[in-house]
Amino acid sequence: MKVVGLTGGIGSGKTTVAGFFKELNIPIYIADEAGKRLMNTSSEIRQEIIALFGEEAYQDTLPDRKFIASKVFNDKDLLSKLNKIIHPAVEKDFKTWLKDQSSEYVIYEAAILFETGGYKKCDFSILVTAPQKLRIDRLQKRDNSSVEEIKERMNNQWNDVKKSQMADFLINNKELAQTKLQVEHIHHQILKAGKNS
Numbered sequence: 001m002k003v004v005g006l007t008g009g010i011g012s013g014k015t016t017v018a019g020f021f022k023e024l025n026i027p028i029y030i031a032d033e034a035g036k037r038l039m040n041t042s043s044e045i046r047q048e049i050i051a052l053f054g055e056e057a058y059q060d061t062l063p064d065r066k067f068i069a070s071k072v073f074n075d076k077d078l079l080s081k082l083n084k085i086i087h088p089a090v091e092k093d094f095k096t097w098l099k100d101q102s103s104e105y106v107i108y109e110a111a112i113l114f115e116t117g118g119y120k121k122c123d124f125s126i127l128v129t130a131p132q133k134l135r136i137d138r139l140q141k142r143d144n145s146s147v148e149e150i151k152e153r154m155n156n157q158w159n160d161v162k163k164s165q166m167a168d169f170l171i172n173n174k175e176l177a178q179t180k181l182q183v184e185h186i187h188h189q190i191l192k193a194g195k196n197s
């Protein structure tokens, strides 16, 4: 079964695009949600995070996400250490999930795919893009975030030019109807590639 990585900068529309693949009966695995779930449920992860950030990182059994985010925000080394705890656990969880799927391919949605090298484990990669202004407008509406906050988060991610050179497929997510057509086109290309391989 093929694994198709789906990524894009914050507010580009990854989850919206994933929804269109779901309508085509393609199973979706959302890595960021899995990471959050595993932080809540895995005692091994809890121990490793406490070893890295101290007892304050968990309140009872649940992670203090604000505290952890504030620690890693301007500390790339600490962020990379946190990722080294979460990513292998997500990978293991994904492999278990994959065994239960039966379709030509699955979508693996992750906010960072090229940055982590995760795209190398995918058969194809899709990058969702949208003009920065549109992304900011959408995130302001969805999360009530400030423009400064959104821009700061955007600056922590690779830019679209760099990522688009590495992606197999690009989706320009402006009008929803156009986005859906692009998803359908890519879906057929992936199915075709599966038949030819």
Ligand code: ATP
Pocket (backbone or CB within 6 Å): 008, 009, 010, 011, 012, 013, 014, 015, 016, 017, 111, 138, 139, 142, 173, 174, 175, 176, 179
């Ligand atoms: P994040 O990086 O925060 O996980 P994301 O890349 O998954 O975000 P979405 O959650 O899919 O992005 O989209 C962000 C917001 O923009 C959502 O409220 C969504 O409904 C809206 N949105 C996405 N695409 C479009 C579009 N083409 N037209 C209008 N609104 C859109």
